[in-house]
Every structure is written in C-alpha cells, then in structure tokens.
Amino acid sequence: MIKELQINEQIRDKEVRVIDSDGSQLGIISTKEAMQIAESKKLDLVNVSPTAKPPVCRIMNYGKYKYAQAKKEKESKKKQKVINVKEIRMTPNIEDHDLSVKAKNASKFLRDGDRVKVAVRFRGRELGHTQVGREVLLKFAEMIADCSTIEKQPKMEGRNMTMFLTPKK
The missing domain is CATH 3.10.20.80 (Translation initiation factor 3 (IF-3), N-terminal domain)
Incomplete structure (x- = not known):
C-alpha cells in the first residue's frame, strides 16, 4: 500500500x-x-x-x-510464495489402502510446496484409545518421510489429534 x-x-x-x-x-x-x-x-x-x-x-x-x-x-x-495448509482427515481405524491413498495425496500437496495438517477424528468410545490414533499418524508420517518432515508432533485438540508436516527442502 x-x-x-x-x-x-x-x-x-x-x-x-x-x-x-x-x-x-x-x-x-x-x-x-x-x-x-x-x-x-x-x-x-x-x-x-x-x-x-x-x-x-x-x-x-x-x-x-x-x-x-x-x-x-x-x-x-509476485516474488512472495503463499504457503497454503492442506488438511487430511482420517479415523483411527483406517484401512491400509485408504491410508496409502491419503499419503499419496499428501505427498502431492507437499511437492507443490504446501504444508499438510493431518487429523485423526475420534468418535464415541474411540476417545479411550488415543494411542491408536497416534500410531496411525506416525505411520502416515513414515509413509511420506521421503518428501516431508514433521513440523509439529501429534497432539490432542478436543476430539481430534493433529500433526503438521512441511515439505523437505
């Protein structure tokens, strides 16, 4: 201005x-x-x-x-790069194939230079098993470790457990 x-x-x-x-x-x-x-x-x-x-x-x-x-x-x-945050949601009992499809999408977002917020949503009695959600998030991060780094470790926020990934330099 x-x-x-x-x-x-x-x-x-x-x-x-x-x-x-x-x-x-x-x-x-x-x-x-x-x-x-x-x-x-x-x-x-x-x-x-x-x-x-x-x-x-x-x-x-x-x-x-x-x-x-x-x-x-x-x-x-023009020279400024706008970094978007893309969100990927899943449940703690997600199947392996669904997880790999979401990982493929996340790696595409990361290659485009966007940050990715990965969220696991707990419903009802699933809240008692938050360690399952943490394992899913860490497994997800491991699947796309070649193109991402964990910016923020998995953390509970209400009924969701979130983790942030950034593209590797």
Whole structure:
C-alpha cells in the first residue's frame, strides 16, 4: 500500500531542504520559492521525508513516482510464495489402502510446496484409545518421510489429534 505524501500546497513548513529533479541539492529554501521552482519546471514539489528537520522535498513528476511505486510493490508481491495448509482427515481405524491413498495425496500437496495438517477424528468410545490414533499418524508420517518432515508432533485438540508436516527442502 502506497502512503500518501504531501505535495505542492499541502506542504505547510516554512523552510524545506530541496532536491532537484536531476538529484542535485538546492539547499534549504522557503517553501514558496521551492514551489515556484517546481512550477517553472512544470513538476510537483513532494515532501519525501516529513520527519526530517527541515523536511526534505523533491521536485518530481508525482504521477510517475506513484506509478513506479505501485509497480515496485506489485513486483515484490509476485516474488512472495503463499504457503497454503492442506488438511487430511482420517479415523483411527483406517484401512491400509485408504491410508496409502491419503499419503499419496499428501505427498502431492507437499511437492507443490504446501504444508499438510493431518487429523485423526475420534468418535464415541474411540476417545479411550488415543494411542491408536497416534500410531496411525506416525505411520502416515513414515509413509511420506521421503518428501516431508514433521513440523509439529501429534497432539490432542478436543476430539481430534493433529500433526503438521512441511515439505523437505
């Protein structure tokens, strides 16, 4: 998000340090004089550093400057990698084939660079056998150990036991 800078008449300071459009210092001059210089060049006077003493103003084309800043920001957003968390749910008494199918899906998610949350849901009397769920989760992690590392060990959260996996570097 681009922060709005003070331009032209919005600058209320009496004296400002002025940088010309070519980058050369014009020194500390009155705001009125700086405005006249900017107008004579058909450019804007932009307060680039309002906290400095005296504030630093630059003579430039404000429209071009805003466009360049927006372009830079957009480019930096492109370079960021968004990491999604995919969830895989199962029960403590899952069959081996079903477990291998879920492991295949999880390894696909991990290859795409996503984190995977693996959850075992306990119903009714199954809550008395949470160690079975832990064994299922650890077996699952072992099945896809070639492409994942355990980020967070299996832990009970309400009726679910969850574990987080991240892709191997």
